[in-house]
Amino acid sequence: MSALAKVSYFWRSATGGLRHSPFVHFIAITTIAIALFAAGLARTAGSALDGLLASLGGEVEVTVYLAPELAEDQVEALRTQLETASGGRAVLVKPEEALERLARELGDLGDALSQLPENPLPPSLELSVAPERRTPELLERLSLQLRALPGVTGVDYGREAVERLTAIARALQFGGLVAFAVVLFATIIIVSATLQLAIYARREEIEIQKLVGATDRFVKAPFLIEGLLQGLLGAAVALGGLWAFGQLVGPTLTSLFSFLLGPTSSEPMVRAGLALELIFAGGLLGLVGSFIAVGRFLRV
C-alpha cells in the first residue's frame, strides 16, 4: 500500500470536491476571508493603538524630588542609583530651571513667580522608565523603593494617568478578544455547515467507498484537506483584501490620524508576521470546521 498514492488520491479528491460544489465552497471561503480580513484590520488597528499607548506612556516620567541641601556629588550618586533601579535615564532639574519651566507653563501668570521672596521648588531628578516597567504595579513598587532612599523627599509618577491608560488598553484588548471569539465561532459554524452540504452531495461516493473497504480515516481525510484548502484560500483572499485596503484607503487614514498615531501609522497594512498569522488562522479555521463537519455528519 503506497502512502504516496493515498496522499495523491486525497489531494485529487479534495480539489475535486472544491470543483464539485463550487458555490458551497465559495460561501465558506468568503466567510473565512471576511472573518480574517476583519481580524487583520483589528490586528493592524491594535498595533497602531499599542504604538499610541507606548508613545503616551513614554511621556509619563517619574519625578523624584530631592532635599535642597544635597551636595552635587550626593545628587550624582542618587542619579546613578535611580538609573540602576529603573533601567531608564535620569536628568537633574535644578530649582531655578524648574521655576523657569513653571513660569513658561503658566504663561502670563508666570510673571507672578518673580515676586516670590525665594524659589520654593526643590531640585528634582526626572526619570524616564523603560517601557516594560511602565505598568501601574511596577511603577508603584519603584516609587516606594525610591522614596526610601536618603535625600529623596517625594516621588510623583502620574499614577492616575498610568492606571487609566492601562485600563483603556486592557478594555480594548478584552473587547477585541471577545469580538474575535464571536467571529471565530460563527465562522467555524458556517464552514462546518458548508462542508456538511459538500459531504451530503457526495454521500453516494462515500457509500461506495465504504462498500469497497475504505476506513473511516480514509473517507474523512479528503474532507479535512478540503477544509484546510478552504481556510488557506480564505486567508489568501483576506490578505489580498487587506493589501488592496492598505493601498486604497491607507494613505487617507494615515493623514487623518497621523497626529495621534505618529510614525507607526506609516507601516504597511500587510506585514510578514500578520500574513503568517492569518494563513495559520485560516488553515486552522478550515481544519476545525471540517473536523466538526466530518465528526457530526460523516458517521460512517
Add this chain to the structure above:
Amino acid sequence: MIQMFHVYKAYPGDPPVLSDINLHVEKGEFIFLTGPSGAGKTTLLKLLFCGEKATKGQILVGGRNIARIRESAIPYLRRNIGVVFQDFKLLPQRTVEDNVAFTLDVLGRPRAEAREKVHRMLKLVGLEHKASSYPLRLSGGEQQRVVIARALVNDPTILLADEPTGNLDPALTVEIMDLLNQVNIRGTTVLVATHDSTLLARYQKRTVRLERGFIVSDEDGVKAARRMAV
C-alpha cells in the same frame, strides 16, 4: 468459506427478517439465494459484508467471526468481498475506468498498477473499449458489467450479487450470469440473490430458498432445476 450458525436478524417492533439461519458455503462454490420479495435474501447478503449486524448467532467468513467484529475491522473484511447491486451504484461523473479504479484508490494502490489491473478487468468483462465512457452512456448490461469489474478488481475471495440482473432484459441477464459463472470458474466463491427461476433452471447451481426469513430448502443444482421444471 462462509458459515452461519443459528443467525437471527430482527428490527425493533417487527417480526424477524431472518430466523435460525444455518448455512455452510465451501470455497469456490456458486450459490443461488432465492425466494419471494421480502424473504430475507438481501438482508442475508448484508450480514455477510457487515452492512447489517446479526441480532443473534455466529457468522464466520474466511474463519473470522464477523458477528463480533469491531467497527474498525469491517473495512479490512470488505476488501475480501466484492459486492454487486441491482441498482449498480456507479458514480455518474466518473468514467468507467475511474469507477473500476475506485476500489484500488481506496486501497492506496499506485496509479500505474491500478490502471493495468483496471484494463485487465475491463477486458475480462468485455468493456475495454468503453474505458473512457461515462456510466450513463452505457446500457444496463454494460453498467452491470462495470460494477462486476469494480467488485473483482481487488481479487476478492467472495462475490456477493444482489439481484444483479433484476433491471436487465433476458439477453443481458444471460450475459451477466455467464460472466458471474466465469468468475466462479476462476476460483471466486459467488452468492447470487435472485427471484428469477429461469436462472436456476438454466445454470443448475446449489440453491438455497428463503421464505419469511427461514431457509426452507437447500438443494444441489440438478434437484433445484428439476423442482423448478415441475
